[in-house]
Amino acid sequence: MIVCPNCNHPNPNGAVQCEACYTPLPATSNCPNCGATVQADAAFCGQCGFNLHSAAAPAPVAATVAPEIPVQAPPLVTPDPLLDLLQPDALGISQPVAVPPTAVAAESTPPPPLPPIAPEPVAVEAAIPSPPPEPEPAPAPEQEPEAAPAGVSRTQLQQVTARVVHIQSDREIELPQSLSVIHIGKPNDRIPPDIDVSGFSNSEIVSRIHADIRVEGDAYYVEDVGSSNGTYINNLPLLPGNRHRLRPGDRISLGKGDLVTFIFQLT
Incomplete structure:
Protein backbone atom coordinates (compact mmCIF):
# COMPACT_ATOMS: atom_id res chain seq x y z
CA MET A 1 0.00 0.00 0.00
CA GLU A 107 17.89 8.00 28.61
CA SER A 108 18.10 5.11 31.11
CA THR A 109 21.15 6.51 32.90
CA PRO A 110 19.93 7.79 36.27
CA PRO A 111 20.96 11.31 37.23
CA PRO A 112 23.71 11.66 39.82
CA PRO A 113 22.43 12.01 43.38
CA LEU A 114 22.22 15.51 44.77
CA PRO A 115 24.53 16.38 47.66
CA PRO A 116 22.78 16.53 51.03
CA ILE A 117 21.67 19.99 52.02
CA ALA A 118 22.80 21.03 55.43
CA PRO A 119 20.06 22.64 57.52
CA GLU A 120 20.44 26.36 57.97
CA PRO A 121 21.26 27.44 61.50
CA VAL A 122 18.34 28.95 63.26
CA ALA A 123 19.15 32.20 64.96
CA VAL A 124 17.85 32.29 68.51
CA GLU A 125 16.78 35.75 69.37
CA ALA A 126 17.44 36.95 72.85
CA ALA A 127 14.39 37.56 74.93
CA ILE A 128 13.66 41.25 74.79
CA PRO A 129 11.75 42.48 77.81
CA SER A 130 8.49 44.13 76.87
CA PRO A 131 8.27 47.83 77.67
CA PRO A 132 6.25 48.70 80.76
CA PRO A 133 2.68 49.73 80.05
CA GLU A 134 2.14 53.44 79.66
CA PRO A 135 0.20 55.01 82.52
CA GLU A 136 -3.34 55.91 81.64
CA PRO A 137 -3.95 59.66 81.45
CA ALA A 138 -5.74 61.09 84.41
CA PRO A 139 -9.37 61.91 83.73
CA ALA A 140 -10.04 65.55 83.06
CA PRO A 141 -11.63 67.32 86.00
CA GLU A 142 -15.29 67.89 85.60
CA GLN A 143 -16.15 71.47 84.86
CA GLU A 144 -18.34 73.08 87.40
CA PRO A 145 -21.40 74.83 86.04
CA GLU A 146 -20.82 78.50 85.49
CA ALA A 147 -22.22 80.69 88.17
CA ALA A 148 -25.05 82.95 87.22
CA PRO A 149 -24.00 86.59 86.72
CA ALA A 150 -24.55 89.05 89.52
CA GLY A 151 -28.13 90.23 89.80
CA VAL A 152 -29.49 87.22 87.86
CA SER A 153 -30.91 84.35 89.91
CA ARG A 154 -31.31 80.77 88.82
CA THR A 155 -35.07 81.20 88.87
CA GLN A 156 -34.78 83.86 86.21
CA LEU A 157 -32.59 81.60 84.07
CA GLN A 158 -35.39 79.07 84.28
CA GLN A 159 -37.88 81.56 82.75
CA VAL A 160 -39.85 82.47 85.88
CA THR A 161 -43.31 83.78 85.04
CA ALA A 162 -45.06 86.34 87.23
CA ARG A 163 -48.82 86.76 87.37
CA VAL A 164 -51.59 88.35 89.44
CA VAL A 165 -54.90 86.65 90.27
CA HIS A 166 -58.05 88.77 90.66
CA ILE A 167 -59.66 87.43 93.83
CA GLN A 168 -63.22 88.63 93.09
CA SER A 169 -63.38 86.87 89.68
CA ASP A 170 -60.57 84.29 90.09
CA ARG A 171 -59.08 85.53 86.81
CA GLU A 172 -55.35 85.17 86.18
CA ILE A 173 -53.39 87.90 84.39
CA GLU A 174 -49.82 87.10 83.31
CA LEU A 175 -47.38 89.99 83.55
CA PRO A 176 -45.64 90.80 80.22
CA GLN A 177 -41.99 89.67 80.31
CA SER A 178 -40.90 92.19 77.67
CA LEU A 179 -41.83 95.25 79.79
CA SER A 180 -39.83 96.75 82.63
CA VAL A 181 -42.76 98.93 83.81
CA ILE A 182 -46.32 97.55 83.87
CA HIS A 183 -49.08 100.16 84.23
CA ILE A 184 -52.28 99.29 86.16
CA GLY A 185 -55.42 101.39 85.63
CA LYS A 186 -58.18 102.14 83.12
CA PRO A 187 -58.07 103.46 79.56
CA ASN A 188 -56.90 107.10 79.24
CA ASP A 189 -55.19 109.44 76.78
CA ARG A 190 -51.92 109.79 78.71
CA ILE A 191 -50.65 106.35 79.72
CA PRO A 192 -52.61 103.34 78.38
CA PRO A 193 -52.78 100.60 81.04
CA ASP A 194 -51.05 97.25 80.57
CA ILE A 195 -53.45 95.70 83.12
CA ASP A 196 -56.92 97.10 82.40
CA VAL A 197 -59.33 96.72 85.35
CA SER A 198 -62.26 98.51 83.72
CA GLY A 199 -64.03 95.21 83.11
CA PHE A 200 -63.94 94.13 86.77
CA SER A 201 -66.67 94.85 89.31
CA ASN A 202 -66.24 97.96 91.52
CA SER A 203 -63.72 99.35 89.01
CA GLU A 204 -65.06 102.85 89.66
CA ILE A 205 -62.84 103.15 92.76
CA VAL A 206 -59.71 102.57 90.59
CA SER A 207 -58.01 105.61 89.03
CA ARG A 208 -57.15 105.73 85.35
CA ILE A 209 -53.46 105.91 86.24
CA HIS A 210 -53.40 104.05 89.54
CA ALA A 211 -50.19 101.96 90.15
CA ASP A 212 -47.07 100.55 88.47
CA ILE A 213 -45.21 97.27 88.79
CA ARG A 214 -41.49 97.62 87.98
CA VAL A 215 -39.23 94.71 87.03
CA GLU A 216 -35.56 94.91 88.05
CA GLY A 217 -33.62 91.71 87.47
CA ASP A 218 -35.55 88.99 89.29
CA ALA A 219 -37.30 91.45 91.62
CA TYR A 220 -40.78 92.91 91.19
CA TYR A 221 -41.75 96.21 92.88
CA VAL A 222 -45.18 97.92 93.16
CA GLU A 223 -45.74 101.64 93.77
CA ASP A 224 -48.68 104.02 93.83
CA VAL A 225 -48.49 106.78 91.15
CA GLY A 226 -50.95 109.27 92.63
CA SER A 227 -54.27 107.39 92.73
CA SER A 228 -57.38 108.95 94.31
CA ASN A 229 -58.27 106.07 96.66
CA GLY A 230 -54.74 104.74 97.34
CA THR A 231 -53.00 101.35 97.05
CA TYR A 232 -52.82 98.78 99.90
CA ILE A 233 -50.29 95.94 100.33
CA ASN A 234 -51.46 93.19 102.66
CA ASN A 235 -54.13 95.62 103.97
CA LEU A 236 -51.49 98.29 104.74
CA PRO A 237 -51.48 101.59 102.81
CA LEU A 238 -48.60 102.23 100.40
CA LEU A 239 -47.59 105.87 100.56
CA PRO A 240 -47.11 107.67 97.21
CA GLY A 241 -43.43 107.79 96.22
CA ASN A 242 -42.66 104.58 98.13
CA ARG A 243 -42.47 101.12 96.63
CA HIS A 244 -42.79 97.59 97.96
CA ARG A 245 -40.94 94.49 96.75
CA LEU A 246 -43.50 91.88 95.91
CA ARG A 247 -43.27 88.32 97.19
CA PRO A 248 -45.45 85.38 96.24
CA GLY A 249 -48.77 85.62 98.09
CA ASP A 250 -48.77 89.42 98.60
CA ARG A 251 -52.23 91.09 98.35
CA ILE A 252 -52.47 94.20 96.18
CA SER A 253 -55.70 96.19 96.79
CA LEU A 254 -56.59 99.09 94.46
CA GLY A 255 -58.69 101.57 96.46
CA LYS A 256 -60.35 101.28 99.84
CA GLY A 257 -62.54 98.48 101.13
CA ASP A 258 -60.56 95.61 99.51
CA LEU A 259 -63.00 95.58 96.60
CA VAL A 260 -60.47 95.20 93.74
CA THR A 261 -57.76 92.85 95.03
CA PHE A 262 -54.98 90.84 93.31
CA ILE A 263 -52.67 88.09 94.64
CA PHE A 264 -49.08 88.17 93.31
CA GLN A 265 -47.67 84.76 92.20
CA LEU A 266 -44.43 83.40 90.66
CA THR A 267 -44.37 80.17 88.63
Missing part, protein backbone atom coordinates in the same frame (compact mmCIF):
# COMPACT_ATOMS: atom_id res chain seq x y z
CA ILE A 2 1.12 3.53 -0.78
CA VAL A 3 0.01 6.24 1.66
CA CYS A 4 -0.79 9.63 0.10
CA PRO A 5 1.55 12.28 1.55
CA ASN A 6 -1.23 14.87 1.18
CA CYS A 7 -4.32 13.20 2.73
CA ASN A 8 -2.85 9.92 4.16
CA HIS A 9 -5.20 7.82 2.03
CA PRO A 10 -3.91 4.24 1.52
CA ASN A 11 -3.53 3.43 -2.17
CA PRO A 12 -2.70 0.05 -3.82
CA ASN A 13 0.87 -0.71 -4.82
CA GLY A 14 1.74 0.63 -8.23
CA ALA A 15 -0.72 3.54 -8.07
CA VAL A 16 0.53 6.71 -9.72
CA GLN A 17 -1.80 9.25 -8.09
CA CYS A 18 -3.98 9.27 -4.95
CA GLU A 19 -7.44 7.85 -5.39
CA ALA A 20 -8.87 10.44 -2.96
CA CYS A 21 -7.16 13.76 -3.78
CA TYR A 22 -5.39 12.92 -7.09
CA THR A 23 -2.03 13.94 -5.69
CA PRO A 24 0.96 12.28 -7.48
CA LEU A 25 2.26 9.46 -5.32
CA PRO A 26 6.01 8.97 -4.61
CA ALA A 27 7.88 5.94 -5.85
CA THR A 28 8.08 2.89 -3.56
CA SER A 29 10.69 0.26 -2.81
CA ASN A 30 11.10 -2.81 -0.61
CA CYS A 31 12.87 -2.89 2.77
CA PRO A 32 16.11 -4.92 2.40
CA ASN A 33 15.61 -6.27 5.95
CA CYS A 34 11.96 -7.43 6.03
CA GLY A 35 10.80 -6.85 2.44
CA ALA A 36 7.99 -4.47 3.41
CA THR A 37 6.94 -1.81 0.92
CA VAL A 38 8.33 1.61 1.86
CA GLN A 39 8.57 4.94 0.06
CA ALA A 40 11.70 5.59 -1.89
CA ASP A 41 12.58 8.68 0.19
CA ALA A 42 11.86 7.00 3.60
CA ALA A 43 14.74 6.91 6.09
CA PHE A 44 13.47 3.97 8.20
CA CYS A 45 11.24 1.00 7.52
CA GLY A 46 7.74 1.36 8.93
CA GLN A 47 7.59 -2.39 9.79
CA CYS A 48 10.93 -3.27 11.34
CA GLY A 49 12.53 0.15 11.81
CA PHE A 50 15.55 -0.72 9.62
CA ASN A 51 17.71 2.27 8.64
CA LEU A 52 17.21 2.45 4.91
CA HIS A 53 20.14 4.86 4.46
CA SER A 54 22.66 2.29 5.83
CA ALA A 55 22.20 -0.13 2.89
CA ALA A 56 21.71 0.47 -0.78
CA ALA A 57 18.06 0.25 -1.57
CA PRO A 58 17.00 -1.66 -4.66
CA ALA A 59 16.03 0.31 -7.69
CA PRO A 60 12.55 1.73 -7.38
CA VAL A 61 9.82 0.14 -9.37
CA ALA A 62 9.10 2.14 -12.43
CA ALA A 63 5.69 3.55 -12.30
CA THR A 64 3.44 3.32 -15.27
CA VAL A 65 2.49 6.76 -16.41
CA ALA A 66 -0.85 7.22 -18.01
CA PRO A 67 -0.44 8.82 -21.40
CA GLU A 68 -3.25 11.30 -20.84
CA ILE A 69 -2.00 12.69 -17.44
CA PRO A 70 1.60 13.83 -17.17
CA VAL A 71 3.13 12.79 -13.86
CA GLN A 72 5.56 15.07 -12.06
CA ALA A 73 7.46 13.49 -9.21
CA PRO A 74 7.63 15.74 -6.11
CA PRO A 75 11.07 16.89 -5.04
CA LEU A 76 12.82 14.58 -2.65
CA VAL A 77 12.88 15.98 0.86
CA THR A 78 14.84 14.31 3.59
CA PRO A 79 12.21 13.43 6.21
CA ASP A 80 12.69 14.00 9.89
CA PRO A 81 13.53 10.68 11.63
CA LEU A 82 11.07 11.52 14.43
CA LEU A 83 8.25 11.95 11.89
CA ASP A 84 9.12 8.60 10.28
CA LEU A 85 8.81 6.95 13.69
CA LEU A 86 5.21 8.17 13.87
CA GLN A 87 4.37 7.30 10.18
CA PRO A 88 1.28 4.97 10.21
CA ASP A 89 1.25 1.86 8.04
CA ALA A 90 -1.33 0.99 5.42
CA LEU A 91 -3.93 0.08 8.07
CA GLY A 92 -3.49 3.39 9.97
CA ILE A 93 -1.85 1.68 12.99
CA SER A 94 1.56 2.89 14.06
CA GLN A 95 4.12 0.12 14.57
CA PRO A 96 6.75 0.12 17.27
CA VAL A 97 10.13 1.28 16.04
CA ALA A 98 13.36 0.12 17.47
CA VAL A 99 15.26 2.88 19.23
CA PRO A 100 19.03 2.95 18.81
CA PRO A 101 20.82 1.46 21.82
CA THR A 102 22.81 4.61 22.38
CA ALA A 103 19.68 6.69 22.84
CA VAL A 104 18.17 4.15 25.26
CA ALA A 105 21.33 4.01 27.24
CA ALA A 106 21.48 7.74 27.47
Whole structure:
Protein backbone atom coordinates (compact mmCIF):
# COMPACT_ATOMS: atom_id res chain seq x y z
CA MET A 1 0.00 0.00 0.00
CA ILE A 2 1.12 3.53 -0.78
CA VAL A 3 0.01 6.24 1.66
CA CYS A 4 -0.79 9.63 0.10
CA PRO A 5 1.55 12.28 1.55
CA ASN A 6 -1.23 14.87 1.18
CA CYS A 7 -4.32 13.20 2.73
CA ASN A 8 -2.85 9.92 4.16
CA HIS A 9 -5.20 7.82 2.03
CA PRO A 10 -3.91 4.24 1.52
CA ASN A 11 -3.53 3.43 -2.17
CA PRO A 12 -2.70 0.05 -3.82
CA ASN A 13 0.87 -0.71 -4.82
CA GLY A 14 1.74 0.63 -8.23
CA ALA A 15 -0.72 3.54 -8.07
CA VAL A 16 0.53 6.71 -9.72
CA GLN A 17 -1.80 9.25 -8.09
CA CYS A 18 -3.98 9.27 -4.95
CA GLU A 19 -7.44 7.85 -5.39
CA ALA A 20 -8.87 10.44 -2.96
CA CYS A 21 -7.16 13.76 -3.78
CA TYR A 22 -5.39 12.92 -7.09
CA THR A 23 -2.03 13.94 -5.69
CA PRO A 24 0.96 12.28 -7.48
CA LEU A 25 2.26 9.46 -5.32
CA PRO A 26 6.01 8.97 -4.61
CA ALA A 27 7.88 5.94 -5.85
CA THR A 28 8.08 2.89 -3.56
CA SER A 29 10.69 0.26 -2.81
CA ASN A 30 11.10 -2.81 -0.61
CA CYS A 31 12.87 -2.89 2.77
CA PRO A 32 16.11 -4.92 2.40
CA ASN A 33 15.61 -6.27 5.95
CA CYS A 34 11.96 -7.43 6.03
CA GLY A 35 10.80 -6.85 2.44
CA ALA A 36 7.99 -4.47 3.41
CA THR A 37 6.94 -1.81 0.92
CA VAL A 38 8.33 1.61 1.86
CA GLN A 39 8.57 4.94 0.06
CA ALA A 40 11.70 5.59 -1.89
CA ASP A 41 12.58 8.68 0.19
CA ALA A 42 11.86 7.00 3.60
CA ALA A 43 14.74 6.91 6.09
CA PHE A 44 13.47 3.97 8.20
CA CYS A 45 11.24 1.00 7.52
CA GLY A 46 7.74 1.36 8.93
CA GLN A 47 7.59 -2.39 9.79
CA CYS A 48 10.93 -3.27 11.34
CA GLY A 49 12.53 0.15 11.81
CA PHE A 50 15.55 -0.72 9.62
CA ASN A 51 17.71 2.27 8.64
CA LEU A 52 17.21 2.45 4.91
CA HIS A 53 20.14 4.86 4.46
CA SER A 54 22.66 2.29 5.83
CA ALA A 55 22.20 -0.13 2.89
CA ALA A 56 21.71 0.47 -0.78
CA ALA A 57 18.06 0.25 -1.57
CA PRO A 58 17.00 -1.66 -4.66
CA ALA A 59 16.03 0.31 -7.69
CA PRO A 60 12.55 1.73 -7.38
CA VAL A 61 9.82 0.14 -9.37
CA ALA A 62 9.10 2.14 -12.43
CA ALA A 63 5.69 3.55 -12.30
CA THR A 64 3.44 3.32 -15.27
CA VAL A 65 2.49 6.76 -16.41
CA ALA A 66 -0.85 7.22 -18.01
CA PRO A 67 -0.44 8.82 -21.40
CA GLU A 68 -3.25 11.30 -20.84
CA ILE A 69 -2.00 12.69 -17.44
CA PRO A 70 1.60 13.83 -17.17
CA VAL A 71 3.13 12.79 -13.86
CA GLN A 72 5.56 15.07 -12.06
CA ALA A 73 7.46 13.49 -9.21
CA PRO A 74 7.63 15.74 -6.11
CA PRO A 75 11.07 16.89 -5.04
CA LEU A 76 12.82 14.58 -2.65
CA VAL A 77 12.88 15.98 0.86
CA THR A 78 14.84 14.31 3.59
CA PRO A 79 12.21 13.43 6.21
CA ASP A 80 12.69 14.00 9.89
CA PRO A 81 13.53 10.68 11.63
CA LEU A 82 11.07 11.52 14.43
CA LEU A 83 8.25 11.95 11.89
CA ASP A 84 9.12 8.60 10.28
CA LEU A 85 8.81 6.95 13.69
CA LEU A 86 5.21 8.17 13.87
CA GLN A 87 4.37 7.30 10.18
CA PRO A 88 1.28 4.97 10.21
CA ASP A 89 1.25 1.86 8.04
CA ALA A 90 -1.33 0.99 5.42
CA LEU A 91 -3.93 0.08 8.07
CA GLY A 92 -3.49 3.39 9.97
CA ILE A 93 -1.85 1.68 12.99
CA SER A 94 1.56 2.89 14.06
CA GLN A 95 4.12 0.12 14.57
CA PRO A 96 6.75 0.12 17.27
CA VAL A 97 10.13 1.28 16.04
CA ALA A 98 13.36 0.12 17.47
CA VAL A 99 15.26 2.88 19.23
CA PRO A 100 19.03 2.95 18.81
CA PRO A 101 20.82 1.46 21.82
CA THR A 102 22.81 4.61 22.38
CA ALA A 103 19.68 6.69 22.84
CA VAL A 104 18.17 4.15 25.26
CA ALA A 105 21.33 4.01 27.24
CA ALA A 106 21.48 7.74 27.47
CA GLU A 107 17.89 8.00 28.61
CA SER A 108 18.10 5.11 31.11
CA THR A 109 21.15 6.51 32.90
CA PRO A 110 19.93 7.79 36.27
CA PRO A 111 20.96 11.31 37.23
CA PRO A 112 23.71 11.66 39.82
CA PRO A 113 22.43 12.01 43.38
CA LEU A 114 22.22 15.51 44.77
CA PRO A 115 24.53 16.38 47.66
CA PRO A 116 22.78 16.53 51.03
CA ILE A 117 21.67 19.99 52.02
CA ALA A 118 22.80 21.03 55.43
CA PRO A 119 20.06 22.64 57.52
CA GLU A 120 20.44 26.36 57.97
CA PRO A 121 21.26 27.44 61.50
CA VAL A 122 18.34 28.95 63.26
CA ALA A 123 19.15 32.20 64.96
CA VAL A 124 17.85 32.29 68.51
CA GLU A 125 16.78 35.75 69.37
CA ALA A 126 17.44 36.95 72.85
CA ALA A 127 14.39 37.56 74.93
CA ILE A 128 13.66 41.25 74.79
CA PRO A 129 11.75 42.48 77.81
CA SER A 130 8.49 44.13 76.87
CA PRO A 131 8.27 47.83 77.67
CA PRO A 132 6.25 48.70 80.76
CA PRO A 133 2.68 49.73 80.05
CA GLU A 134 2.14 53.44 79.66
CA PRO A 135 0.20 55.01 82.52
CA GLU A 136 -3.34 55.91 81.64
CA PRO A 137 -3.95 59.66 81.45
CA ALA A 138 -5.74 61.09 84.41
CA PRO A 139 -9.37 61.91 83.73
CA ALA A 140 -10.04 65.55 83.06
CA PRO A 141 -11.63 67.32 86.00
CA GLU A 142 -15.29 67.89 85.60
CA GLN A 143 -16.15 71.47 84.86
CA GLU A 144 -18.34 73.08 87.40
CA PRO A 145 -21.40 74.83 86.04
CA GLU A 146 -20.82 78.50 85.49
CA ALA A 147 -22.22 80.69 88.17
CA ALA A 148 -25.05 82.95 87.22
CA PRO A 149 -24.00 86.59 86.72
CA ALA A 150 -24.55 89.05 89.52
CA GLY A 151 -28.13 90.23 89.80
CA VAL A 152 -29.49 87.22 87.86
CA SER A 153 -30.91 84.35 89.91
CA ARG A 154 -31.31 80.77 88.82
CA THR A 155 -35.07 81.20 88.87
CA GLN A 156 -34.78 83.86 86.21
CA LEU A 157 -32.59 81.60 84.07
CA GLN A 158 -35.39 79.07 84.28
CA GLN A 159 -37.88 81.56 82.75
CA VAL A 160 -39.85 82.47 85.88
CA THR A 161 -43.31 83.78 85.04
CA ALA A 162 -45.06 86.34 87.23
CA ARG A 163 -48.82 86.76 87.37
CA VAL A 164 -51.59 88.35 89.44
CA VAL A 165 -54.90 86.65 90.27
CA HIS A 166 -58.05 88.77 90.66
CA ILE A 167 -59.66 87.43 93.83
CA GLN A 168 -63.22 88.63 93.09
CA SER A 169 -63.38 86.87 89.68
CA ASP A 170 -60.57 84.29 90.09
CA ARG A 171 -59.08 85.53 86.81
CA GLU A 172 -55.35 85.17 86.18
CA ILE A 173 -53.39 87.90 84.39
CA GLU A 174 -49.82 87.10 83.31
CA LEU A 175 -47.38 89.99 83.55
CA PRO A 176 -45.64 90.80 80.22
CA GLN A 177 -41.99 89.67 80.31
CA SER A 178 -40.90 92.19 77.67
CA LEU A 179 -41.83 95.25 79.79
CA SER A 180 -39.83 96.75 82.63
CA VAL A 181 -42.76 98.93 83.81
CA ILE A 182 -46.32 97.55 83.87
CA HIS A 183 -49.08 100.16 84.23
CA ILE A 184 -52.28 99.29 86.16
CA GLY A 185 -55.42 101.39 85.63
CA LYS A 186 -58.18 102.14 83.12
CA PRO A 187 -58.07 103.46 79.56
CA ASN A 188 -56.90 107.10 79.24
CA ASP A 189 -55.19 109.44 76.78
CA ARG A 190 -51.92 109.79 78.71
CA ILE A 191 -50.65 106.35 79.72
CA PRO A 192 -52.61 103.34 78.38
CA PRO A 193 -52.78 100.60 81.04
CA ASP A 194 -51.05 97.25 80.57
CA ILE A 195 -53.45 95.70 83.12
CA ASP A 196 -56.92 97.10 82.40
CA VAL A 197 -59.33 96.72 85.35
CA SER A 198 -62.26 98.51 83.72
CA GLY A 199 -64.03 95.21 83.11
CA PHE A 200 -63.94 94.13 86.77
CA SER A 201 -66.67 94.85 89.31
CA ASN A 202 -66.24 97.96 91.52
CA SER A 203 -63.72 99.35 89.01
CA GLU A 204 -65.06 102.85 89.66
CA ILE A 205 -62.84 103.15 92.76
CA VAL A 206 -59.71 102.57 90.59
CA SER A 207 -58.01 105.61 89.03
CA ARG A 208 -57.15 105.73 85.35
CA ILE A 209 -53.46 105.91 86.24
CA HIS A 210 -53.40 104.05 89.54
CA ALA A 211 -50.19 101.96 90.15
CA ASP A 212 -47.07 100.55 88.47
CA ILE A 213 -45.21 97.27 88.79
CA ARG A 214 -41.49 97.62 87.98
CA VAL A 215 -39.23 94.71 87.03
CA GLU A 216 -35.56 94.91 88.05
CA GLY A 217 -33.62 91.71 87.47
CA ASP A 218 -35.55 88.99 89.29
CA ALA A 219 -37.30 91.45 91.62
CA TYR A 220 -40.78 92.91 91.19
CA TYR A 221 -41.75 96.21 92.88
CA VAL A 222 -45.18 97.92 93.16
CA GLU A 223 -45.74 101.64 93.77
CA ASP A 224 -48.68 104.02 93.83
CA VAL A 225 -48.49 106.78 91.15
CA GLY A 226 -50.95 109.27 92.63
CA SER A 227 -54.27 107.39 92.73
CA SER A 228 -57.38 108.95 94.31
CA ASN A 229 -58.27 106.07 96.66
CA GLY A 230 -54.74 104.74 97.34
CA THR A 231 -53.00 101.35 97.05
CA TYR A 232 -52.82 98.78 99.90
CA ILE A 233 -50.29 95.94 100.33
CA ASN A 234 -51.46 93.19 102.66
CA ASN A 235 -54.13 95.62 103.97
CA LEU A 236 -51.49 98.29 104.74
CA PRO A 237 -51.48 101.59 102.81
CA LEU A 238 -48.60 102.23 100.40
CA LEU A 239 -47.59 105.87 100.56
CA PRO A 240 -47.11 107.67 97.21
CA GLY A 241 -43.43 107.79 96.22
CA ASN A 242 -42.66 104.58 98.13
CA ARG A 243 -42.47 101.12 96.63
CA HIS A 244 -42.79 97.59 97.96
CA ARG A 245 -40.94 94.49 96.75
CA LEU A 246 -43.50 91.88 95.91
CA ARG A 247 -43.27 88.32 97.19
CA PRO A 248 -45.45 85.38 96.24
CA GLY A 249 -48.77 85.62 98.09
CA ASP A 250 -48.77 89.42 98.60
CA ARG A 251 -52.23 91.09 98.35
CA ILE A 252 -52.47 94.20 96.18
CA SER A 253 -55.70 96.19 96.79
CA LEU A 254 -56.59 99.09 94.46
CA GLY A 255 -58.69 101.57 96.46
CA LYS A 256 -60.35 101.28 99.84
CA GLY A 257 -62.54 98.48 101.13
CA ASP A 258 -60.56 95.61 99.51
CA LEU A 259 -63.00 95.58 96.60
CA VAL A 260 -60.47 95.20 93.74
CA THR A 261 -57.76 92.85 95.03
CA PHE A 262 -54.98 90.84 93.31
CA ILE A 263 -52.67 88.09 94.64
CA PHE A 264 -49.08 88.17 93.31
CA GLN A 265 -47.67 84.76 92.20
CA LEU A 266 -44.43 83.40 90.66
CA THR A 267 -44.37 80.17 88.63
